[in-house]
Amino acid sequence: MGTPQLTKNQSLVMGALAHSDGPLSAYTILDKLRDQGFRAPLQVYRALDKLLEYGLVHRLESLNAFVACTCPHEHEHDHGVTAFTICEGCGQVTEFHDEAIEQRLSALVRAQSFKTEKTTIEIRGHCKSCA
Amino acid sequence: MGTPQLTKNQSLVMGALAHSDGPLSAYTILDKLRDQGFRAPLQVYRALDKLLEYGLVHRLESLNAFVACTCPHEHEHDHGVTAFTICEGCGQVTEFHDEAIEQRLSALVRAQSFKTEKTTIEIRGHCKSCA
DNA sequence: TCGCACACGTTATAGCATAACGCAATTGAT
DNA sequence: ATCAATTGCGTTATGCTATAACGTGTGCGA
Numbered sequence: 001m002g003t004p005q006l007t008k009n010q011s012l013v014m015g016a017l018a019h020s021d022g023p024l025s026a027y028t029i030l031d032k033l034r035d036q037g038f039r040a041p042l043q044v045y046r047a048l049d050k051l052l053e054y055g056l057v058h059r060l061e062s063l064n065a066f067v068a069c070t071c072p073h074e075h076e077h078d079h080g081v082t083a084f085t086i087c088e089g090c091g092q093v094t095e096f097h098d099e100a101i102e103q104r105l106s107a108l109v110r111a112q113s114f115k116t117e118k119t120t121i122e123i124r125g126h127c128k129s130c131a
Numbered sequence: 132m133g134t135p136q137l138t139k140n141q142s143l144v145m146g147a148l149a150h151s152d153g154p155l156s157a158y159t160i161l162d163k164l165r166d167q168g169f170r171a172p173l174q175v176y177r178a179l180d181k182l183l184e185y186g187l188v189h190r191l192e193s194l195n196a197f198v199a200c201t202c203p204h205e206h207e208h209d210h211g212v213t214a215f216t217i218c219e220g221c222g223q224v225t226e227f228h229d230e231a232i233e234q235r236l237s238a239l240v241r242a243q244s245f246k247t248e249k250t251t252i253e254i255r256g257h258c259k260s261c262a
Numbered sequence: 263t264c265g266c267a268c269a270c271g272t273t274a275t276a277g278c279a280t281a282a283c284g285c286a287a288t289t290g291a292t
Numbered sequence: 293a294t295c296a297a298t299t300g301c302g303t304t305a306t307g308c309t310a311t312a313a314c315g316t317g318t319g320c321g322a
Binding site: 061062083085087088094096098100101104105108109112113114115116117118119120121122123124125126127128131 | 192193214216218219225227229231232235236239240243244245246247248249250251252253254255256257258259262
């Protein structure tokens, strides 16, 4: 079961995120898509829910915003934990993955007999250019 | 420079969090403190800002809520990265720290020439009892 | 063709957070 | 002692984020 064909609304939201150079809030997406007929937040949130489910989009919890996934070739295999650096200066977000962290977290959590459903790792700071 | 004496409002908010068995939203805290004279969200948010600054409280980004720090003895030395497991069933939050993860993250971030200001690690799932 | 699942549209509402104003108390330098 | 700067506080208003609840239409398998 891969990624199904996107609906019109899902494609529009995906396009807005893919063409943005940084994260977008749901309401910012709404504003960008008003010319395409969007009128209400739910149109955005419903599309985002599906895109998140398909793994095409990530939610940045510390920003209440969304970014397109930057691993376009890996949408099939669940590529485990995703981490982000988020620059407070320019807003740039960089996605990365690391096996070692994933395994270490997995071990710590297992020691609590805790069953992980979703892991959030977000690092706020300043990128090279904005230091 | 340790933790200064808390003001009345800060103490009340700290007390509400310390006596709660789980995370509280700012508005929930407000409601709990109405009998003590709280009337507006800002009274809570301003106290929380200070408590966060002093390291007595943590913000859970994925929940928009706050918890008392469970490392009461370590408020002086910055104890680095804090991570949480958050049970979707019972709401229980467990705070933990791990040197290995901290160092691995530090190395990955340094490779990007990124300067970390704050790191968020939150693991949503189900605890042993709620599995 | 009936029933079901799903996407969609709309209105209304709930929940989270801050802006902007003014006042009072404290501190510390001159 | 006094003035200026800082900090905490209270209040009103506002803005941003997210979901509830209702109804419509469409496609598709039993």
